[in-house]
Amino acid sequence: MLPEKIVDKFEHETDKKLDTQSKHKIFDGFKNNKTINEVLDKTTIMTLHDLINKHIISYVNGVVRSGKESQLFWAVDKNGKDIALKIYLVSTSSFKKRASYILGDPRFSKIRKGTRNLVYLWAKKEFRNLIQCVERAIPSTKPIYVTKNILVMEFVGKNGVPEKTLVEAEVSQKDYESTISLIKRLYKEAKLVHGDLSEFNIFKTENGLMLFDLASGVDIHHPNAHEFLKRDINNISKFFVKRGLTVANPADIFELVTK
Ligand SMILES: Nc1ncnc2c1ncn2[C@@H]1O[C@H](COP(=O)(O)OP(=O)(O)OP(=O)(O)O)[C@@H](O)[C@H]1O
Ligand SMILES: [Mg+2]
Known part of the structure; x- marks a missing residue:
């Protein structure tokens, strides 16, 4: 079933x-x-x-x-x-x-x-x-x-x-890259946009990053899906910049995820 x-x-x-x-x-x-x-x-x-x-x-x-x-x-x-x-x-x-x-x-x-x-x-x-x-x-x-x-x-x-979330953990450049990869996989493979993505809704486990709190997640065909995606990318970019890491232009990430 x-x-x-x-x-x-x-x-x-x-x-x-x-x-x-x-x-x-x-x-x-x-x-x-x-x-x-x-x-x-x-x-x-x-x-x-x-x-x-x-x-x-x-x-x-x-x-x-x-x-x-x-x-x-x-x-x-x-x-x-x-x-x-x-x-x-x-x-x-x-x-x-x-x-x-x-x-x-x-x-x-x-x-x-x-x-x-x-x-x-x-x-x-x-x-x-x-x-x-x-x-x-x-x-x-x-x-x-x-x-x-x-x-x-x-x-x-x-x-x-609970496991530490990104906001509670030490983060590296690799974590930024993993987060972007998760956003992309969520969009391309699960056909979803998280809708509430931030450093508070990603666990950092010994096996890598893990998404949670997906109640706000929408199908990529939702009329506001792309707006939500832009906000998710912005939240994540701001967080990693605050932690002193280098991030790509959010607009380029949006292209990368949706193209
Ligand atoms: N599966 C889980 N296992 C362990 N802890 C969890 C799990 N899911 C959530 N948590 C813990 O509970 C907290 C709140 O969960 P979640 O983010 O899903 O709810 P929320 O509605 O966003 O709550 P809030 O109003 O606090 O933002 C998380 O920060 C995390 O620490
Ligand atoms: Mg939450």
Whole structure:
């Protein structure tokens, strides 16, 4: 079965299960879908529970990073392997900003109304972008599963500590060249533009650079794909210049990537 079909099937099963559960009214201490610690709402907790029931994870160790729009959790699977859970927050989601990265992408022609649905679609979009990278062997965080607002990935790092990103690491001329090569491969092979590329969204591992945070990634046919690509190239160029390295003219890189 294709990964997307698998996802749809699992999502359908989860939805069905949650629907049946809500019909039986569970008294679990949650009131009117209130959020816990201002972050996880009842549906998210139930989705986590469902991931455990489906044996995708065994347990959750805790929060690794808290962002404005997502939180990263460290979980463990049944084989003791570390897993990263990226949980998109429904409460702080900015609908407008996200819609512009979805509308116009030929892969996502239909958007169901409502912030919650858009957040689910956003998680699915990151999953799908990561799959497209994996299919082309482009170094990126390996996706495992997606359901509602939770994206399950391999954990990049050790003992719950993520690998260093470019901004946290020493960088060299070779890293600049590798970054440009990744942008090019993403465009030419995965047919994607990252859309939020910067020194904060690239891991520097002992096996080389690795892309992550691909939720903003768009198909190269998205009407703004080239604008996003220019911005990505500019961000990267500025970062390496700040670190005292020599970079090519961003316009030439744009030509190189798109020609
Ligand atoms: N698969 C992973 N394994 C380990 N750590 C990860 C993984 N994915 C993300 N992280 C960590 O979580 C942080 C946030 O992840 P990401 O950049 O995907 O989310 P974000 O929505 O951009 O968050 P923010 O609002 O903080 O920018 C990263 O900087 C990284 O340290
Ligand atoms: Mg990020």
